[in-house]
Amino acid sequence: MFASRMRTFNVLKQNTSLLSKRLQSTAPKVAPVKKSSILKPIFYGSLLAATAAVGYGVYGLYKEQHPAPLPVETQSNKKKLVILGTGWASITLLKSIDTSLYDITVISPRDHFLFTPLLPSAPVSTVAVESIKEDVSTLIRQGSGKVTFLQKEALDVDPQNKKVIVEGDKAVDYDILVFSVGAQPNTFGIPGxxxxxxxxxxxxxxxxxxxxxxxxxxxxxxxxxxxxxxxxxxxxxxxxxxxxxxxxxxxxxxxxxxxxxxxxxxxxxxxxxxxxxxxxxxxxxxxxxxxxxxxxxxxxxxxxxxxxxxxxxxxxxxxxxxxxxxxxxxxxxxxxxxxxxxNGTRPVTAKLMSRLPETQNNRRGLLINQKLELLGAEGSIYALGDCTFHKGLVPTAQVAHQEGEYLAKVLETRHIIDNTDNDAVKASLAKTIKDFDYFNQxxxxxxxxxxxxxxxxxxxxxxxxxxxxxxxxxxxxxxxxxxxxxxxxxxxxxxxxxxxxxxxxx
Amino acid sequence: MFASRMRTFNVLKQNTSLLSKRLQSTAPKVAPVKKSSILKPIFYGSLLAATAAVGYGVYGLYKEQHPAPLPVETQSNKKKLVILGTGWASITLLKSIDTSLYDITVISPRDHFLFTPLLPSAPVSTVAVESIKEDVSTLIRQGSGKVTFLQKEALDVDPQNKKVIVEGDKAVDYDILVFSVGAQPNTFGIPGxxxxxxxxxxxxxxxxxxxxxxxxxxxxxxxxxxxxxxxxxxxxxxxxxxxxxxxxxxxxxxxxxxxxxxxxxxxxxxxxxxxxxxxxxxxxxxxxxxxxxxxxxxxxxxxxxxxxxxxxxxxxxxxxxxxxxxxxxxxxxxxxxxxxxxNGTRPVTAKLMSRLPETQNNRRGLLINQKLELLGAEGSIYALGDCTFHKGLVPTAQVAHQEGEYLAKVLETRHIIDNTDNDAVKASLAKTIKDFDYFNQxxxxxxxxxxxxxxxxxxxxxxxxxxxxxxxxxxxxxxxxxxxxxxxxxxxxxxxxxxxxxxxxx
The missing domain is CATH 3.50.50.100 (FAD/NAD(P)-binding domain)
Structure with missing residues (x-):
């Protein structure tokens, strides 16, 4: 790779000098110096940019592969943040948030994040299936805090008592729940x-x-x-x-x-x-x-x-x-x-809707406000990604990704608010939490x-x-x-x- | 890769010149020239060898990836060669023989060759499972002749009428059968x-x-x-x-x-x-x-x-x-x-044994002669690899591989014999078929x-x-x-x- 890239640069260099020679022979004396002085910085700029990009990648890879030591467990007064799902919204949130601020548990039957945009390439082995999967067990080690992963399917949510019921009839308490379980294929009832x-x-x-x-x-x-x-x-x-x-x-x-x-x-x-x-x-x-x-x-x-x-x-x-x-x-x-x-509604999503019949009355997805809070459970449940239905927010990886990034900031601000005694400061901090603004890239x-x-x-x-x-x-x-x-x-x-x-x- | 190799060589070169400088300062005048003249050819020899090896690999890969056009099918008078199995013996035979000499059909329920020596590396992803599998559909295109692959399990062999019975009650005729179906795990009847x-x-x-x-x-x-x-x-x-x-x-x-x-x-x-x-x-x-x-x-x-x-x-x-x-x-x-x-006997192997009760009386595997011919069906059935039992031939990839190479030569000689009218020539050619001699590497x-x-x-x-x-x-x-x-x-x-x-x- 590197050798061939160097070859490309050498060819480029050669062409540059050829070009400047040709310019020298035809153009007035002043021109070539000017042209060459434009091409030179472009060449060295590109070289610098390429080197920087490779260096950045190597650094990123190194950092990823060398997780910080696990924090020593102490009696925790942190709020319990439970994230349902391991898709785009959940994993972006997990990667963006300071994981040491909350006592975080990720619950999903799926033990990996899937890079869905390249899924169509996998059946014909243009990319290997393994190359587009990322184990949750490694993703939860990217931050500085301890994150627990429970590989179980969530069956029900009790918004009143703030509990998630998972397989095996186990209840998991939460202070804040991020509901981002995605969708399932929808066959629109077409027979067969x-x-x-x-x-x-x-x-x-x-x-x-x-x-x-x-x-x-x-x-x-x-x-x-x-x-x-x-x-x-x-x-x-x-x-x-x-x-x-x-x-x-x-x-x-x-x-x-x-x-x-x-x-x-x-x-x-x-x-x-x-x-x-x-x-x-x-x-x-x-x-x-x-x-x-x-x-x-x-x-x-x-x-x-x-x-x-x-x-x-x-x-x-x-x-x-x-x-x-x-x-x-x-x-x-x-x-x-x-x-x-x-995209169809997952059973656990339908169950959650039925728990909040007055506000959740749209079969196409969970209704949320501009701050991604679930209508009927504002303040304690956020809903993100394909399981939601909101004007302007289409069920794509891009939306879910931006929602995850947004929520990370919101939850970090909420953490500061929770740890502030001064009510005036609390109120002014709360005002800094802006509505989610999707930018279609x-x-x-x-x-x-x-x-x-x-x-x-x-x-x-x-x-x-x-x-x-x-x-x-x-x-x-x-x-x-x-x-x-x-x-x-x-x-x-x-x-x-x-x-x-x-x-x-x- | 190449860049780092070049770096290694440069370091080597540097060391070489450092060494020769040091030698010049301490040893008598004649010595350094001699030493340096030894190191130089070693260095350039290695460089040449490495370049040749890479070149050989690239050529091999290119040839593999660019199969010859499929031969035009004509009415064939070729003998029917049926190969059961897609393991070491079968695939080595297929790769070693001139595939245009016979009308070849490969029959196996398994559509790939498996590079078994690295199988233990696959469960922990030291190598990907896909990297040690080779599709039979590409392997049969490596030779110049047309090879048919039937992805079916062979259920029975009829040595008298020279037929293989495959799933779906279909019979495949053969003139020469290569029986190399391998073995299955053997639990020695230990319960559980x-x-x-x-x-x-x-x-x-x-x-x-x-x-x-x-x-x-x-x-x-x-x-x-x-x-x-x-x-x-x-x-x-x-x-x-x-x-x-x-x-x-x-x-x-x-x-x-x-x-x-x-x-x-x-x-x-x-x-x-x-x-x-x-x-x-x-x-x-x-x-x-x-x-x-x-x-x-x-x-x-x-x-x-x-x-x-x-x-x-x-x-x-x-x-x-x-x-x-x-x-x-x-x-x-x-x-x-x-x-x-x-290693246990596969059902089809046991069935073949039962067809030749007088000669095939060893439960550990098919008995063969020194020319790998199945006892009781000499001349028409060869048995290779893990399904056989013969003194000195252990059930390893190495043995199966050498057997495949040996049989390719035997079958090529047999083809010449079949196409010769002169009986004296036939007889002298037949004598050139030596016994299989396993060399333990x-x-x-x-x-x-x-x-x-x-x-x-x-x-x-x-x-x-x-x-x-x-x-x-x-x-x-x-x-x-x-x-x-x-x-x-x-x-x-x-x-x-x-x-x-x-x-x-x-």
Missing amino acids: VYENALFMKEANDAVILKAKLKENLQKATELPAGSQERKDLLSMIVVGGGPTGVETAAELQDYISEEVAKWNPELAADCQIHLVEGLGNILGMFDQKMYTLAQDHLKKNGVALKLNAMAQKVVGNTITVKDSKTQELVDMKFGILIWATG GALCYIGGESAINDIKMSKKIEFKLGGSFLSFKVWQCAYLAMAVTWRTRFLIACDWIKVHIVGRQ | VYENALFMKEANDAVILKAKLKENLQKATELPAGSQERKDLLSMIVVGGGPTGVETAAELQDYISEEVAKWNPELAADCQIHLVEGLGNILGMFDQKMYTLAQDHLKKNGVALKLNAMAQKVVGNTITVKDSKTQELVDMKFGILIWATG GALCYIGGESAINDIKMSKKIEFKLGGSFLSFKVWQCAYLAMAVTWRTRFLIACDWIKVHIVGRQ
């Missing part, structure tokens, strides 16, 4: 989906899809090439034209075009990826120019787009979709059906064949859009690396990407 | 082992052990530190003092000492790895000095050795062992029990804490032994890399080892 589709939500979904993909490809080698039976088996339908669905379809298509076509071209010829979307276009969070670019790119790479198609039912290996314009019903056979749309989506579309908002005025080029892919890669929550994950993902170039995907 | 122990034989065993290990470690965090209940849960017993058992125990101990101790020192303090062996020492294939070194090293690192201990029964989470000297019975509690000893075993014992036989006279040092570990690593069947695997394993140094094991 739950029984016949795969999902793209948890790490294990990637493992299951990978196994199914391999199984079908192997089974297909035993069927006559070009036969309908084989084509049906190799038909893969992704339902949902959001980023998850599009990236899943794009990654599957990459796998077919790059790996299957290499090792078994006849088999690749019988594969077909379909992307089914209920609306008239995919990727609604982008503007028309961008999503049109994505649609054209996907089609060019071989993905069959089916727009305005509403899923009606799934029976065995057939999904019936209705064209929302012509009302025509079409049956589509599949070997693999991936349901990549819809834009959207990114990989569209296959080393291309992506990016709509990045640097500030409320500076926005830059880039799509369809190799550069857009590199920007997408850098942005995703930046989003990862640990340097370890960044390092492993980067390694995986390099590996794909050298030995392909398995 | 099959129900309560994990094994270390297939890729999935590593996945299961990894999940169990994580589950137990997490459960233990919820029990009081130092309590008997917690210690019992964190007791891990490996039965079998052969290389697999020793390496499994060593890797588990590394994981506890390096990862668990880092992230949760209290938990690591309650972990205990036990290695149980029925004989008076472990690693019987090494000499006394070597196995004593291994035993001392394991003990020093924290592994509890229990020698002369014969497993009697397993009930729930307790194994009862009998001291073969004192006849004393001891109960040992465990959270994880790994059965790493014993020695043994290697990782013993934990970056140390190994190696007994490497370069030829029948040159043998070198190395144990206990960091160098022994590096030799072990190089030897294992050399043993891998593809450059892809070599590359991935090397990457994993580097990753462990940077971000640890997950």
Whole structure:
């Protein structure tokens, strides 16, 4: 890596001197000095920036891998902070807050944080599933305080007595509860989906899809090439034209075009990826120019787009979709059906709603105020992420991440307030707790064949859009690396990407 | 990598010149020139060798990743060669033979080759499971001929009619059958082992052990530190003092000492790895000095050795062992029990034996002659690897590998014989088929804490032994890399080892 980078710099240097020579020969005497004096600082500036970036990464990785010694346990007067969930909101909060201020317990049936943006890359081994998982046992050691992790599913919350009931009928007391359990796939009651589709939500979904993909490809080698039976088996339908669905379809298509076509071209010829979307276009969070670019790119790479198609039912290996314009019903056979749309309420969330019937009356999610406090339990319960429903806060990693960061600051301020005797100071501190203000940083989506579309908002005025080029892919890669929550994950993902170039995907 | 290697060379160069300067100042005038002229060729020789090695690897990897186009299928008069199994013997044969000479079909329920020597490293993620698996679909594309892979379990063989019966009642005809289905774990009828122990034989065993290990470690965090209940849960017993058992125990101990101790020192303090062996020492294939070194090293690192201990029964989470000297019975509690000893006969092997009752009368394995032909079906069935029983041929990867190489040559000669009309030529060619001559290249075993014992036989006279040092570990690593069947695997394993140094094991 370093050697090749040095080579690049040397070439750059050479070009620079060539350029300055050429300039010297044609331009008046004053000009070249000026030009060269611009290029030189750019070159050395870049070198410095690259060195600084690598140094920063190495330092970050070192710090992460060398946790501070565990604090000696003493009788604690700290308030009990219980965090339900190990997703984006919970883990961002945990990483942002001074963990020594509270007696923190994290409760979740899932012992890892999952870097969901790259989940669609995992079934085809563009990245390893292990590279996008981060153990909670290591994450809780990143701060200076002791954090307890309970790998149990929360079954119920009692807001009156401030208790969480977990599996095994155990009660965990809290002073402050952060409810961020996420959502589960939603099949909208469409018959047969739950029984016949795969999902793209948890790490294990990637493992299951990978196994199914391999199984079908192997089974297909035993069927006559070009036969309908084989084509049906190799038909893969992704339902949902959001980023998850599009990236899943794009990654599957990459796998077919790059790996299957290499090792078994006849088999690749019988594969077909379909992307089914209920609306008239995919990727609604982008503007028309961008999503049109994505649609054209996907089609060019071989993905069959089916727009305005509403899923009606799934029976065995057939999904019936209705064209929302012509009302025509079409049956589509599949070997693999991936349901990549819809967020549903988890049982524990529904239970919490039922505990606060007067305020929690929206089936789509928990209602919160501008300070992320749960309506009906303000002051003691905060609700974050995909389990909530609030205008302007879409169920994305970005929102959950910003909510986690915001809440860390709020809870740190609350800690100071709790430890202040002066009422006037308390009141003025309380006023410093501003409402949560979500800043949409834009959207990114990989569209296959080393291309992506990016709509990045640097500030409320500076926005830059880039799509369809190799550069857009590199920007997408850098942005995703930046989003990862640990340097370890960044390092492993980067390694995986390099590996794909050298030995392909398995 | 390259940059750091260059640094090493520069340092070496510097040292060399320093050395020659020093020599110049003290020794008579003639000497330094001579010394320096020795060091110089060593330095440049090493540089050349390293460059050649890297170049060879890159070329190998490139060739592997760019398979020749599939041959156009024509009506084939080739003999049908059916290979049962995708283990060491089968895959070595497949990689060594000219695949265009026969109409080859590989049949196995397992769609990958597993690099078994590193399987004990996989449960603790020293290497990823994916790094030691090689898809059969890519392996069958390495030769110039078309090879068919049928992912089915062979249920029966009919030696009279030359048919293999596979799942789904399908019959596959053969002219020549290579029977190399391997073995399955053998619990020697000891009650409770099959129900309560994990094994270390297939890729999935590593996945299961990894999940169990994580589950137990997490459960233990919820029990009081130092309590008997917690210690019992964190007791891990490996039965079998052969290389697999020793390496499994060593890797588990590394994981506890390096990862668990880092992230949760209290938990690591309650972990205990036990290695149980029925004989008076472990690693019987090494000499006394070597196995004593291994035993001392394991003990020093924290592994509890229990020698002369014969497993009697397993009930729930307790194994009862009998001291073969004192006849004393001891109960040992465990959270994880790994059965790493014993090879048993697979059902299809037993079935084949029953088809040839007159010649196949040894329950320990298929009987073969010196040319690896199955007794009772000479000329049409060859049996290789762990499913056979023959004096001097132990059930190891090394034997299976050499058998595969040998058989490739035999089958190539047989092809020439079949295509020769002249009987005299046929007869003289047949005489060139020599008996299989196994050459024991020695043994290697990782013993934990970056140390190994190696007994490497370069030829029948040159043998070198190395144990206990960091160098022994590096030799072990190089030897294992050399043993891998593809450059892809070599590359991935090397990457994993580097990753462990940077971000640890997950």
